[in-house]
Amino acid sequence: MSALLDIENLHVAYADGRVPVLQGISLQLQAGRTLGVVGESGSGKSTLAQALVRLLPAGARQTAGRVQFEGRDLGGLNERAMRELRGKAMAMILQDPLSSLNPLLTVGSQIAEVAQRHLGLNRAQAWQHAAELLRAVRLAEPEARLREYPHQLSGGMRQRVAGAIALAGHPQLLIADEPTTALDPTVQVQYLRLLKDLQERHGFALVLITHDLGIVARLCDDVAVMYAGRIVERGPAAVVFGAPAHPYTRALLGSLPSLHARAGALRAIPGQPPQPGRLPGGCSFHPRCALASAQCRAAVPPLASTGVAATACWHASTLLPLEATT
Amino acid sequence: MSLLQLDHIAMHYPLRRSVGRATGTVRALDDVSLSIAPGESVGLVGESGSGKSTLARIALKLQSPTEGTLRFRGEPVAERGTSLRAFRSAVQAVFQDPYASLNPRMRVGDTVAEPLRSLPRANRPHDIAAQVAAALAAVELPADAAQCYPHQFSGGQRQRIAIARALILQPALVVLDEPISALDVSIRAQILNLLAELRQRRGMAYLFIAHDLPAVAVISDRIAVMYCGQLIETGPAARVATAPLHPYTQMLFASVLDPHDAHAWERPLPIGEPASPVDPPSGCRFHPRCPHAIERCRVDAPALRDTTGGQIRCHLVP
Numbered sequence: 133m134s135a136l137l138d139i140e141n142l143h144v145a146y147a148d149g150r151v152p153v154l155q156g157i158s159l160q161l162q163a164g165r166t167l168g169v170v171g172e173s174g175s176g177k178s179t180l181a182q183a184l185v186r187l188l189p190a191g192a193r194q195t196a197g198r199v200q201f202e203g204r205d206l207g208g209l210n211e212r213a214m215r216e217l218r219g220k221a222m223a224m225i226l227q228d229p230l231s232s233l234n235p236l237l238t239v240g241s242q243i244a245e246v247a248q249r250h251l252g253l254n255r256a257q258a259w260q261h262a263a264e265l266l267r268a269v270r271l272a273e274p275e276a277r278l279r280e281y282p283h284q285l286s287g288g289m290r291q292r293v294a295g296a297i298a299l300a301g302h303p304q305l306l307i308a309d310e311p312t313t314a315l316d317p318t319v320q321v322q323y324l325r326l327l328k329d330l331q332e333r334h335g336f337a338l339v340l341i342t343h344d345l346g347i348v349a350r351l352c353d354d355v356a357v358m359y360a361g362r363i364v365e366r367g368p369a370a371v372v373f374g375a376p377a378h379p380y381t382r383a384l385l386g387s388l389p390s391l392h393a394r395a396g397a398l399r400a401i402p403g404q405p406p407q408p409g410r411l412p413g414g415c416s417f418h419p420r421c422a423l424a425s426a427q428c429r430a431a432v433p434p435l436a437s438t439g440v441a442a443t444a445c446w447h448a449s450t451l452l453p454l455e456a457t458t
Numbered sequence: 459m460s461l462l463q464l465d466h467i468a469m470h471y472p473l474r475r476s477v478g479r480a481t482g483t484v485r486a487l488d489d490v491s492l493s494i495a496p497g498e499s500v501g502l503v504g505e506s507g508s509g510k511s512t513l514a515r516i517a518l519k520l521q522s523p524t525e526g527t528l529r530f531r532g533e534p535v536a537e538r539g540t541s542l543r544a545f546r547s548a549v550q551a552v553f554q555d556p557y558a559s560l561n562p563r564m565r566v567g568d569t570v571a572e573p574l575r576s577l578p579r580a581n582r583p584h585d586i587a588a589q590v591a592a593a594l595a596a597v598e599l600p601a602d603a604a605q606c607y608p609h610q611f612s613g614g615q616r617q618r619i620a621i622a623r624a625l626i627l628q629p630a631l632v633v634l635d636e637p638i639s640a641l642d643v644s645i646r647a648q649i650l651n652l653l654a655e656l657r658q659r660r661g662m663a664y665l666f667i668a669h670d671l672p673a674v675a676v677i678s679d680r681i682a683v684m685y686c687g688q689l690i691e692t693g694p695a696a697r698v699a700t701a702p703l704h705p706y707t708q709m710l711f712a713s714v715l716d717p718h719d720a721h722a723w724e725r726p727l728p729i730g731e732p733a734s735p736v737d738p739p740s741g742c743r744f745h746p747r748c749p750h751a752i753e754r755c756r757v758d759a760p761a762l763r764d765t766t767g768g769q770i771r772c773h774l775v776p
Binding site for chain 1: 505506612613614615642643644645646647648650651654655669670671672673675676699700709710711713714715716717718722723727728731732
């Protein structure tokens with residue numbers, strides 16, 4: 133079966149190609165599956181989301197590679213065809229719903245607009261559809277909410293509205309970029325469970341972009357760990373979190389404080405994540421890696437299969453399996 | 459004797475609809491009492507609207523409460539004069555955003571030296587440069603950092619600069635308001651380790667505020683939990699984090715998604731959203747979201763009472 137989303141050797145760079153931010157990203161996502169993309173600032177994870185919907189910021193451009201969606205090369209589509217795809221087959225949820233919602237329009241008209249444009253409904257049908265969608269995202273009193281403006285809602289409610297807008301065109305693919313980072317922890321868990329329930333009901337595939345390893349471990353089928361514009365580890369979430377192979381993934385999981393592990397020094401990772409355009413030579417993680425050797429400083433390791441998963445590390449084959457449980 | 463004591467603090471704001479008479483009251487804090495012992499690390503947790511950042515501002519004397527008293531070493535903190543200046547030297551702050559809290563046009567050395575230079579002339583040390591170098595060394599920054607500007611540093615390094623500035627007057631208490639939430643995941647453990655080590659070496663007290671609950675559990679001796687302007691539970695950090703008593707504390711800590719905890723997803727789903735301090739619910743403020751609420755919780759506001767090693771505000775906890 134061919135993948136719903138097929139990214140092949142994607143390169144994106146800023147400043148006329150001088151500052152690479154994505155270097156050779158290859159990923160596949162099957163219909164109805166969930167892919168988690170984890171990384172820190174500067175890892176390129178948000179640029180990846182923007183490249184998927186072809187909404188790269190000014191100054192950034194795709195310098196190589198291909199993104200295929202439902203077997204079609206998105207690079208070959210004109211802006212009009214792309215706009216038809218966005219908001220319908222591909223939808224997006226961003227971190228801050230206050231900036232993605234129009235403050236001057238009611239919630240109802242913003243959802244109904246999508247339904248009218250993409251589903252060909254008339255105004256009355258579209259408003260009815262909007263009420264159903266608000267019910268689907270479990271907002272209380274949906275009819276009353278339809279007539280309200282974004283500022284009248286709490287952060288959690290706004291993010292549910294953003295979810296309803298994303299669902300309005302019956303998407304095949306939902307891209308969520310840090311959807312719960314601005315939410316309180318109890319509201320975050322509710323929203324993530326809602327996303328999962330909606331996915332089971334509507335069957336869309338989900339790309340979840342986040343810095344939060346706990347979210348990915350719980351919510352995703354597959355994980356791609358990004359560092360400095362490259363995927364350093366990729367595989368089923370249970371494998372990547374249960375037996376992480378890349379030194380970065382291992383160190384990151386090992387550095388997290390836990391409710392049950394009190395006192396004692398945390399195993400911090402030394403140094404800083406590199407900024408785009410100022411990458412060290414060879415493996416980008418080598419200045420922070422305890423295993424770094426001459427080979428690591430000299431050459432970029434390829435993302436190589438380790439069975440069910442893949443790891444970009446020269447030492448992957450010699451690493452002992454690590455008990456991830458603390 | 460406690461180092462810092464917040465005594466029956468209330469912070470109420472009149473609520474106005476554009477212009478005109480007050481139409482209501484925002485009860486940002488209601489009768490909050492919390493004391494911090496010398497050298498103690500107290501973690502303050504709660505969601506948006508719980509009042510934790512308002513309490514931090516009051517503890518720093520950046521704003522005055524509408525009711526209640528702030529005491530330092532037993533004495534009420536004065537509104538002006540030498541006693542307020544002494545308080546300002548002894549209690550320092552580190553805030554969330556190291557991009558906003560450092561002056562971009564000031565060299566790092568001057569930023570770190572500023573608290574020393576603002577001391578009255580008689581108390582000003584002669585070896586400012588040496589003290590700045592020592593403070594930068596204490597936060598593990600290179601000595602030549604003093605000559606650089608903030609934009610030359612990453613977020614984690616900027617937070618180290620902010621910590622160096624907070625430490626240079628040898629404070630007895632540092633209020634840390636979300637000091638790691640703007641930092642990258644791989645940097646957070648570095649800063650937490652640094653804070654723990656500095657406290658151990660210098661015997662300072664911390665008031666540590668964060669929404670990252672595992673980080674609070676690691677750094678604190680004692681945790682205080684706030685909900686909708688009130689303290690609802692206090693106790694030893696390990697006990698509150700692993701065996702919380704209040705139904706809200708249970709809900710809050712159950713929402714932590716630890717990648718090592720395969721059962722994190724199976725816990726009961728939290729109900730509702732944090733209550734608003736604009737129009738707090740009757741009775742127990744948590745009752746609309748509480749899975750165990752009984753009729754009494756709807757009408758009768760529970761008092762904060764002592765339990766073994768802490769305090770609790772709930773009718774249902776024996």
